[in-house]
Amino acid sequence: MTNSSRAERAVRIATAAGRRQGLRADSPRVLHDVFNVLVHLAPDPVVVRVPSLTLVSAEEQAARQRRELAVAGWLADAGAPVVGPSPLVPREPVEAEGTSLTFWEYVHESATDGDSADPRALEDRFVEQTGRAAELHRLLAGYPGELPVLSSLVPATGSSLDALRKQPQQFLTTADLDRAEGEYAVLEALVGDLPAHFPDARLQTLHGDSPGYNVIRTATGPLFSDFEDVTRGPVEWDLTLVGPRGIAAYEQAGGGPVDRGLLDVMEGARMLQVVGALALVPSMPELGPMLEPVVAQWRTRAPLALPGVD
Known part of the structure; x- marks a missing residue:
């Protein structure tokens, strides 16, 4: 499966899962595509992480994700400098087409001050x-x-x-x-x-x-x-x-x-x-x-x- 087809699948299932969660997901766009595909469900400030390379079942993936959501959510609630779970959906993994998804806050990445090549x-x-x-x-x-x-x-x-x-x-x-x-x-x-x-x-x-x-x-x-x-x-x-x-x-x-x-x-x-x-x-x-x-x-x-x- 090529990067493009992984991304296309991720956008499809992230959009469908997001809408089931009550999000609009009118203009989804891929932010990142390597081990995971990150899909911004614009215009909502939500990013869906779609695992695209894994050797574990969706059930085992979900168990890991529950630990991640618990820890990252605990940090975010304490005001720590982290990207937290999206407050617009429950802090639970969402199953879609045999894949377990998680929903995160969308944050605007700042410019690199022109030194990215240095x-x-x-x-x-x-x-x-x-x-x-x-x-x-x-x-x-x-x-x-x-x-x-x-x-x-x-x-x-x-x-x-x-x-x-x-x-x-x-x-x-x-x-x-x-x-x-x-x-x-x-x-x-x-x-x-x-x-x-x-x-x-x-x-x-x-x-x-x-x-x-x-x-x-x-x-x-x-x-x-x-x-x-x-x-x-x-x-x-x-x-x-x-x-x-x-x-x-x-x-x-x-x-x-x-x-x-x-x-x-x-x-x-x-x-x-x-x-x-x-x-x-x-x-x-x-x-x-x-x-x-x-x-x-x-x-x-x-x-x-x-x-x-x-």
């Missing part, structure tokens, strides 16, 4: 946004609900690797897949009892998908968005692959000391997650070349191992 300016912006994640973590630490630990890793990455074993991809050798499955076994043990291996780890509610990368800049300030991987875990999981400047900005903003050893393990886990994402290539062939550089980087790392275990 790599240094982009890096500076990302570092600043990573520093802001320290305040987000302080807010998330107070979330009163129950969440699974590192659920986007275990069992999600295991399911992706199972799919890859059944339908191998050109980007992975048999040796790569054997290594990935061995690393996943390490992650299962780690997630099963993380404090036993990292006693000083700060376990709390997390964004789950590198919040510094998931920021929408508006005229009134930056807003964190896309909490679909919300989970409980160490703050280091939210700080993977941000680089030394990003870590320094986070610590200087009061995020507390980052455990470099745990960060290294979490970065290896993040790369393994990317390896698992190759299972989506049959649905989106252009994804393979996009992920290949991270897979190449993963190959250069020592395989994941539990601390103190050879």
Whole structure:
């Protein structure tokens, strides 16, 4: 299915679902089309997120979305700088054509001040946004609900690797897949009892998908968005692959000391997650070349191992 056909389907089901919710949806338009398709149901200030690449059932997707809506809604109610669930519809996923949809506030993204092509300016912006994640973590630490630990890793990455074993991809050798499955076994043990291996780890509610990368800049300030991987875990999981400047900005903003050893393990886990994402290539062939550089980087790392275990 091409990007265009994914987008066409997303617009169709988002529009129909929105109208069932009492929205007008007279002029729907696609804002984004990669792993999810985001559809603005203009003229209403509502954006529908339509998952377009997933290996899970609509029921499992809805369970994840309920956690996301609960956490993002709790933050929005507290006045946190986040894109919240739309107040115009109930805070519940909506099923449409075997897909589970969520409805969010539409926010106006501000201009990029002409620096979008300047790599240094982009890096500076990302570092600043990573520093802001320290305040987000302080807010998330107070979330009163129950969440699974590192659920986007275990069992999600295991399911992706199972799919890859059944339908191998050109980007992975048999040796790569054997290594990935061995690393996943390490992650299962780690997630099963993380404090036993990292006693000083700060376990709390997390964004789950590198919040510094998931920021929408508006005229009134930056807003964190896309909490679909919300989970409980160490703050280091939210700080993977941000680089030394990003870590320094986070610590200087009061995020507390980052455990470099745990960060290294979490970065290896993040790369393994990317390896698992190759299972989506049959649905989106252009994804393979996009992920290949991270897979190449993963190959250069020592395989994941539990601390103190050879």
